[in-house]
Amino acid sequence: MSTAASVNTRAAGSAGFHLNRRGRFLFVGFPVIVLAILAAAAAVFFGAHGMAPAAASDDEPVAAVESITVNYGDTLWDIAGRTAPDSPRNEAILRIGALNDLDGGDLQPGQVLFVPAGG
The missing domain is CATH 3.10.350.10 (LysM domain)
Structure with a gap:
């Protein structure tokens, strides 16, 4: 057997490590969940503070x-x-x-x- 045949070759672009299920969750799923929670909190905060105290209609005068x-x-x-x-x-x-x-x-x-x- 020659030395050239016994050398391990890697496919181009292989990083040398693979993520298991927990690793994929930590790198992909967890940030997505955090962003979703932050988006929901921002929607609640800006929705509650951005609303007018009373909806005015065309028929009724606006009360102070x-x-x-x-x-x-x-x-x-x-x-x-x-x-x-x-x-x-x-x-x-x-x-x-x-x-x-x-x-x-x-x-x-x-x-x-x-x-x-x-x-």
């Missing part, structure tokens, strides 16, 4: 609104009384709920609510 931050122990009843003292509280609560797409009366401290300005 202001934003308030919910404090610990605040209820919709208290907020309606502070922001619209001259209106019936149940109507003020319904307007606040409509402006903020609220399903119930659960509020969280630090939550920002849109309320009708000037009562």
Whole structure:
């Protein structure tokens, strides 16, 4: 046997290593998952902060609104009384709920609510 025949030859472009299933996931799948999570977080962040407080239609005049931050122990009843003292509280609560797409009366401290300005 000659020495030329016993030399190992590699195919052109072979890097000398192969990725197993876990390696392919780390180099391809994991970055794709991270990018998808970041894209979803950006969509939620910009979608929530980019929306107008109330959708205006052509038939109804645009009402002035202001934003308030919910404090610990605040209820919709208290907020309606502070922001619209001259209106019936149940109507003020319904307007606040409509402006903020609220399903119930659960509020969280630090939550920002849109309320009708000037009562």
